[in-house]
Amino acid sequence: MAEALVKTENIAKEFSGVRVLNDINVDIERGEIFGLIGENGAGKSTFIKIINGIYQPTEGRFFFEGEKVKRMNPFRAKKLGISTIPQEFNLVDHLNVYENIFLGQEHKKNALLLDQKRMKQLTRDLMEELEANISPEDRIDEISVAQKQMVEIAKAIAYESKLLIMDEPTTVLTSNEIDVLFSLMRDLSDQGVTIVYISHKLREVNKICDRVMVLRDGEFVSLKPTNEVTEHEMANMMVGRELNQMFPEMTTPREEPVLEVKGLSNDGLVTDASFHLKKGEILGFAGLVGAGRTELAETIIGIRKQTEGEILIEGEKKEISSPRRAVNNGIAYLPEDRQATGIITNFEVPKNITLISLKKYIQNFLISQKKERESTRKYIDEFNIQVPSINARLETLSGGNQQKVSLVKSLDTEPEIFIFDEPTRGIDVSAKMDIFNFINELVESGISVIFISSELEEIIGMSNRVAVMREGKITGILEGNEITEEKIMYHATGLEERVV
Ligand SMILES: Nc1ncnc2c1ncn2[C@@H]1O[C@H](COP(=O)(O)OP(=O)(O)OP(=O)(O)O)[C@@H](O)[C@H]1O
Numbered sequence: 323m324a325e326a327l328v329k330t331e332n333i334a335k336e337f338s339g340v341r342v343l344n345d346i347n348v349d350i351e352r353g354e355i356f357g358l359i360g361e362n363g364a365g366k367s368t369f370i371k372i373i374n375g376i377y378q379p380t381e382g383r384f385f386f387e388g389e390k391v392k393r394m395n396p397f398r399a400k401k402l403g404i405s406t407i408p409q410e411f412n413l414v415d416h417l418n419v420y421e422n423i424f425l426g427q428e429h430k431k432n433a434l435l436l437d438q439k440r441m442k443q444l445t446r447d448l449m450e451e452l453e454a455n456i457s458p459e460d461r462i463d464e465i466s467v468a469q470k471q472m473v474e475i476a477k478a479i480a481y482e483s484k485l486l487i488m489d490e491p492t493t494v495l496t497s498n499e500i501d502v503l504f505s506l507m508r509d510l511s512d513q514g515v516t517i518v519y520i521s522h523k524l525r526e527v528n529k530i531c532d533r534v535m536v537l538r539d540g541e542f543v544s545l546k547p548t549n550e551v552t553e554h555e556m557a558n559m560m561v562g563r564e565l566n567q568m569f570p571e572m573t574t575p576r577e578e579p580v581l582e583v584k585g586l587s588n589d590g591l592v593t594d595a596s597f598h599l600k601k602g603e604i605l606g607f608a609g610l611v612g613a614g615r616t617e618l619a620e621t622i623i624g625i626r627k628q629t630e631g632e633i634l635i636e637g638e639k640k641e642i643s644s645p646r647r648a649v650n651n652g653i654a655y656l657p658e659d660r661q662a663t664g665i666i667t668n669f670e671v672p673k674n675i676t677l678i679s680l681k682k683y684i685q686n687f688l689i690s691q692k693k694e695r696e697s698t699r700k701y702i703d704e705f706n707i708q709v710p711s712i713n714a715r716l717e718t719l720s721g722g723n724q725q726k727v728s729l730v731k732s733l734d735t736e737p738e739i740f741i742f743d744e745p746t747r748g749i750d751v752s753a754k755m756d757i758f759n760f761i762n763e764l765v766e767s768g769i770s771v772i773f774i775s776s777e778l779e780e781i782i783g784m785s786n787r788v789a790v791m792r793e794g795k796i797t798g799i800l801e802g803n804e805i806t807e808e809k810i811m812y813h814a815t816g817l818e819e820r821v822v
């Protein structure tokens with residue numbers, strides 16, 4: 323058999339003496355799609371960051387195309403043909419899309435002049451291939467999370483590579499976008515490109531990957547062809563025990579509404595949205611990416627200006643012109659783009675949690691660090707958040723554990739109404755179950771929840787009622803046995819109207 327593209331021998335990694343990856347021996351073959359799964363903090367990102375030279379292994383060695391790698395660094399990795407789509411976006415906000423794609427590898431007309439025309443055309447071609455509606459000249463800070471993800475993908479495939487590493491590329495994409503990405507991956511693999519694919523969406527991993535490696539607590543658990551394992555077995559191997567029911571028993575909400583939204587509009591992003599949320603209810607919001615669900619949430623909590631309509635809380639009309647007012651009116655919001663609005667990665671964990679509820683922590687005009695640490699410790703236990711230490715900076719936590727911190731942060735404001743925007747993004751199966759149970763506990767205690775998710779299974783498994791949005795409008799609100807995948811897709815795509 324031909325030599326492997328990547329061969330690792332006894333790879334281990336420690337951070338300040340803590341071993342997060344131990345004794346990994348694996349061959350990654352040429353042209354295969356190699357899945358990598360494991361719980362949050364299992365060591366997946368660390369493993370690939372060793373391959374692409376962001377980290378040096380503490381022990382062990384690896385070979386690339388049969389050659390022993392002496393000291394990998396990101397620059398060399400790129401030159402050797404290793405491209406990475408990172409888990410956390412790595413784009414420059416104030417630059418355009420095409421400038422980001424060719425950053426550091428600009429095409430030039432001559433020694434002095436950049437070939438802007440060519441770079442823009444190449445960007446246009448890439449976007450066409452990805453079927454993404456993004457113009458080369460869009461600025462990064464003006465595009466959506468899903469579009470940012472597409473730019474990261476485009477950036478990675480803009481250059482021919484031998485190894486394409488994808489660290490959770492689909493968390494913010496919809497099924498259509500994922501289909502496009504998968505067919506692209508298949509083409510690349512047919513051309514001999516090797517792909518390492520990390521994801522918490524086990525169904526996807528099972529579908530797209532040839533083999534799948536499972537890591538648990540930094541240890542190798544198994545490596546098997548995907549046609550020999552089921553999704554369920556993959557989940558069990560990840561957590562090391564038998565998992566049962568995914569969704570908690572649904573609770574019955576009370577009849578009275580806590581939140582009434584009437585004719586809410588916002589400059590074309592949201593048009594004439596009306597709905598109510600009952601006390602103790604989970605109201606799901608489904609729709610395709612760009613349907614306006616996030617924009618609606620942002621309008622309700624005052625990040626975006628409402629141009630028309632009114633918002634009533636417990637029957638009383640409220641002017642919510644800023645997120646602070648939303649907090650004061652008992653509304654908490656867990657944003658979708660945690661990097662842009664949710665958390666501050668170079669702050670420590672306790673500061674991130676207490677940031678918007680600081681008032682609670684003031685004693686004699688000073689913020690009590692003791693109190694901050696106490697409640698942080700409580701949350702860390704309750705949600706099983708893995709931290710290197712309690713005062714660790716957030717950037718040293720694994721992606722999923724950062725998401726948990728973001729969730730806890732909104733909870734710390736003690737809200738009556740909780741808006742979750744894609745709360746399970748990047749979170750492993752067992753942590754997902756924790757979050758579902760947690761949401762269920764919230765509603766059992768009388769808190770009302772708006773649950774935005776692009777995972778239909780989650781929406782159906784969790785919601786008492788489901789509102790569906792399309793192009794900024796609420797196209798249907800489904801109840802009881804109307805809540806089916808078909809009905810939701812109908813309202814989300816507008817197919818129903820076209821048929822008539
Ligand atoms: N720079 C660092 N300093 C200290 N600890 C780190 C650092 N980077 C990662 N870790 C720790 O290493 C462990 C593995 O993290 P890693 O990011 O590889 O997990 P992961 O499998 O990618 O998880 P996720 O699914 O949440 O992305 C975690 O416990 C994390 O806190």
Ligand SMILES: [Mg+2]
Pocket residue numbers: 366367368409489720721722
């Ligand atoms: Mg990771």
